[in-house]
Amino acid sequence: MEKRVKERREGLPELPNAEKGKVILRFAPNPNGPLSFGHGRGVVINSQYAETYDGKLILRFDDTDTSRKPPLPLAYEQIPEEIEWLAGFKPHLTIMASDRIEVYYEHAVKMLKMGAGYICTCSADEFKQFRVAKSNCPCRDNSSEKNMQGWEKMLDGTYSPGDAVVRVKTDMANKNPALRDWPAFRMQDTITNPHPRKEIGSKYRVWPLLDFQSAVEDHLQGVTHIIRGKDLMDSTRKQVLLYEHFNWEYPETIYWGRVKVHEFGGFSTSEMRKDIEAGIWSGWDDPCLPTMATLRRRGIDPIAFRDFWIELGLTQKDIAVPLSSLFAHNTKKIDATAPRLSFVRNPDAISVGIDADERMSSISVKSHPKEDIGMRKISFDWNERGTDIYIENEDSTANADIGMRLKDWCDIGPIAEGFSQMTSLEPATELAKIHWVAKGGASPATLMRPEGKQLHTIEGLLENHDFPIGTIVQLERVGYARIEKDGNLIYTHD
RNA sequence: GCUCGCGUAGUGUAGCGGUCCAUCAUGAAGGCCUCUCGAGCCUUCGACUCGGGUUCAAAUCCCGGCGCGAGCACCA
Numbered sequence: 001m002e003k004r005v006k007e008r009r010e011g012l013p014e015l016p017n018a019e020k021g022k023v024i025l026r027f028a029p030n031p032n033g034p035l036s037f038g039h040g041r042g043v044v045i046n047s048q049y050a051e052t053y054d055g056k057l058i059l060r061f062d063d064t065d066t067s068r069k070p071p072l073p074l075a076y077e078q079i080p081e082e083i084e085w086l087a088g089f090k091p092h093l094t095i096m097a098s099d100r101i102e103v104y105y106e107h108a109v110k111m112l113k114m115g116a117g118y119i120c121t122c123s124a125d126e127f128k129q130f131r132v133a134k135s136n137c138p139c140r141d142n143s144s145e146k147n148m149q150g151w152e153k154m155l156d157g158t159y160s161p162g163d164a165v166v167r168v169k170t171d172m173a174n175k176n177p178a179l180r181d182w183p184a185f186r187m188q189d190t191i192t193n194p195h196p197r198k199e200i201g202s203k204y205r206v207w208p209l210l211d212f213q214s215a216v217e218d219h220l221q222g223v224t225h226i227i228r229g230k231d232l233m234d235s236t237r238k239q240v241l242l243y244e245h246f247n248w249e250y251p252e253t254i255y256w257g258r259v260k261v262h263e264f265g266g267f268s269t270s271e272m273r274k275d276i277e278a279g280i281w282s283g284w285d286d287p288c289l290p291t292m293a294t295l296r297r298r299g300i301d302p303i304a305f306r307d308f309w310i311e312l313g314l315t316q317k318d319i320a321v322p323l324s325s326l327f328a329h330n331t332k333k334i335d336a337t338a339p340r341l342s343f344v345r346n347p348d349a350i351s352v353g354i355d356a357d358e359r360m361s362s363i364s365v366k367s368h369p370k371e372d373i374g375m376r377k378i379s380f381d382w383n384e385r386g387t388d389i390y391i392e393n394e395d396s397t398a399n400a401d402i403g404m405r406l407k408d409w410c411d412i413g414p415i416a417e418g419f420s421q422m423t424s425l426e427p428a429t430e431l432a433k434i435h436w437v438a439k440g441g442a443s444p445a446t447l448m449r450p451e452g453k454q455l456h457t458i459e460g461l462l463e464n465h466d467f468p469i470g471t472i473v474q475l476e477r478v479g480y481a482r483i484e485k486d487g488n489l490i491y492t493h494d
Numbered sequence: 495g496c497u498c499g500c501g502u503a504g505u506g507u508a509g510c511g512g513u514c515c516a517u518c519a520u521g522a523a524g525g526c527c528u529c530u531c532g533a534g535c536c537u538u539c540g541a542c543u544c545g546g547g548u549u550c551a552a553a554u555c556c557c558g559g560c561g562c563g564a565g566c567a568c569c570a
Contacts, residue, residue: 008517030570124568131566165568176497178566186568210570230499234565237498255540257500258563270569311519313507316500318563325506329518335533342530345539351525363557368526407529425530477530494532 011310015049015225016252019466023055023148027083033269035082037261037290044309045256047087054480058221059083059091062214063098064207067193069270071098076197078284082292086302095221103340104208107156107216107246107489108166112147116245117184119150120167121159128252131180134173138241140181154187154206154364159188161205170241178234179241184212193300215239218247230316232257258318263452264290283297286488287450299472299482299492300326301333327493332493334472334480337369339376341467342435343475343489345448345460347390352385352412353421363432365408376465378409381440386422388439390461395434405431435476437463447481449491462489476483 012485015023025046029039035291050057054320059080063071078095084090097104111117120139130137151166152157166185174180185210190202208216216234226236230481237252244251267290273283285293295305310328312319362379392490395404396415403413403420405427412420427433446461448455467473471483480492 010508010518011569028570032570060569065569068567121570128566162568174497176566177495178497182566183568188568209567209568214570229564231564232570233498235570237565255499259542260503313508315507316504319498319506321506322520325520331533338532340532341531355543365529368533369530370533405529409529429529433529472530474530479532 002168007240012045012048012052013072013314015053015254017051018055018252019048021054022224022421023049023053024058024222025050025055025227026058026060026218026221027045028062028222029079030061030069030269031071031290032074033048033068033273034075034078034284035292036267036272037292037295038259039287040086040292040295040305041256041259041309041312042227044306045314047083047089048191048306048310049225049227050092050242051089052464055224056118057087057089057094058223060217061096061098062096062222063096063195063197064212065439066188066190066195066207070193071196072273073196074284078293082296083126084290085296086305088302093221095209095217097217098195098197098210098214100217101200101204101207103220104185104213104216105206105378107212108208110150111168111184111242111245112151112166113144114245115144115169116242117166117168118142118146119154119164120181120183121150121164122161125339127181130172131177134180135213137181138469139167140169142352149198154185157205159187160188163187166239168242168245169334170238176234176237179237182211182238183209184242185209185390197487201383202258211235211238212242214393215242216331217245218251223251226251226253228253228255230257245315255316256314257316258453260318260320261290261323262320263323287448288453288455294455297482297484299480300330301311304329304333323493324400331480335474336368336371337373338472339373339465339476340369340465340476341376341448341465341473342437342442343445343460343465343478344390344392344435344437344442345447345458345478347398347437348393348417349388349418350412351388351419352386352406353419358422358425360387363409376463378441378463380438385419389432389436390439390442393434399434400430403431403489405433406436407433411438437461443487445488447478447491448487462487 004129025047027042033215047057117150118139122137154164165183167181168184170179174178184366187205188207194201235356240250283296284291307329330394359382364375364377367374400415405411410422411424411428413423442461442463449460469483469485474480479494481489
């Protein structure tokens with residue numbers, strides 16, 4: 001009997017009805033902040049499919065809410081960079097919804113003239129009653145002339161925000177309440193809350209809602225496949241009803257479920273923005289925040305982040321993943337190129353006694369135990385008794401009675417009054433191997449280590465080095481860390 | 495309340511009627527290797543939400559229950 005090994009599908013599943021070279025995908029974030037951890041999924045999945053099918057990826061800024069989720073100017077610049085970092089290429093086309101308001105207006109007018117939509121002057125509460133009761137609101141019977149008059153009143157400011165909306169006619173008896181005559185346009189007070197893009201500012205009073213804007217734009221751009229969260233399933237259903245009015249064909253749509261990262265409970269872009277402005281966080285790349293900027297800063301490899309998302313796949317299950325899953329991917333990417341370096345926390349000065357004939361001016365240590373990525377040199381200053389080093393307090397107390405192995409150098413005997421005699425250059429296997437730095441060969445540095453919403457700042461002595469800013473190193477017996485601009489360290493992961 | 499969706503080892507996934515006493519990764523435990531508590535290698539552990547039905551045959555199809563999540567915003 002032979003055991004058959006079943007073929008296991010690798011990577012993402014095939015896209016339905018996808019023809020190589022003709023696939024058009026889009027990634028449509030709200031630029032109310034730079035990209036978050038969760039946006040990574042949209043970037044990775046869409047860009048991966050674009051590559052696989054030799055298709056196009058459109059970046060669309062859905063910036064149509066000027067008051068609740070106002071766009072952040074910085075985001076328009078940072079998001080494209082973040083996409084390029086993660087996807088490995090620039091979007092083939094970038095669109096801003098705020099540039100396309102008049103196009104949406106044309107479609108609104110078309111819809112009103114067709115009798116497929118109407119101006120509704122009911123309040124949100126009033127309409128809710130109709131929605132619950134499955135009955136038509138009085139505005140539903142407006143003639144198209146009356147609707148056009150209403151539309152003009154919205155545009156010219158006769159109406160104020162809250163007075164009127166444009167609704168898409170579906171069916172008030174639709175068994176899914178979410179689909180009943182849904183709103184397509186509302187008014188916004190752009191005098192009080194101008195759109196942050198200067199060229200838009202207070203130019204428009206009437207703004208499309210996502211379901212309308214996105215639906216029209218997807219059609220106009222020839223989007224063939226929409227990949228979105230399953231919380232948008234009803235959005236798809238609303239849009240399909242709109243497409244039927246226009247006689248358009250809706251793109252293939254694929255959904256993913258909700259992802260929660262254990263370590264990051266309860267962060268939203270709006271909340272982060274508020275807290276950054278309040279000074280709670282140092283910026284969008286604060287070590288504690290679940291943003292792509294922070295991931296980059298902490299030394300997460302973009303390929304590892306891609307692998308992480310691709311492994312999660314495209315299921316509609318709601319999942320909760322630990323950050324360690326991403327870290328496992330990252331270790332695979334960075335370990336081979338991460339130079340080893342010693343970082344001594346809670347340093348204890350130890351004087352090491354060495355006979356004069358065994359003193360060398362320096363030793364050379366491999367930067368990586370397996371890979372050939374160079375050597376580092378550790379120099380010593382000698383005095384009458386020997387030389388001074390620092391080791392972690394925890395190590396010196398734990399091993400004071402028996403001595404220890406100074407990794408890559410020598411064994412030392414028991415420590416008494418800050419002094420220990422070197423016993424051998426060759427390692428005695430029974431001794432604990434600890435890391436250390438030479439007195440003149442290290443400089444004070446801090447290691448920033450985020451733990452949930454807490455940032456721990458660990459002081460220590462970092463072995464001297466000449467690695468450039470941004471190098472990801474492995475601190476012996478501590479973990480991976482990235483060298484920051486000021487020479488300090490930010491913790492990557494274990 | 496109405497509507498929609500999901501439910502495979504601790505976690506995440508593959509499988510989607512027989513080749514499944516169910517894949518792979520991660521995790522945990524043990525071992526090997528190694529001058530790091532890192533990497534690598536090996537072994538082990540561990541799952542089809544429940545109940546009916548259809549069928550010669552169900553993780554896979556159907557119905558119901560249960561659990562979880564989402565939508566019903568003049569947010570995206």
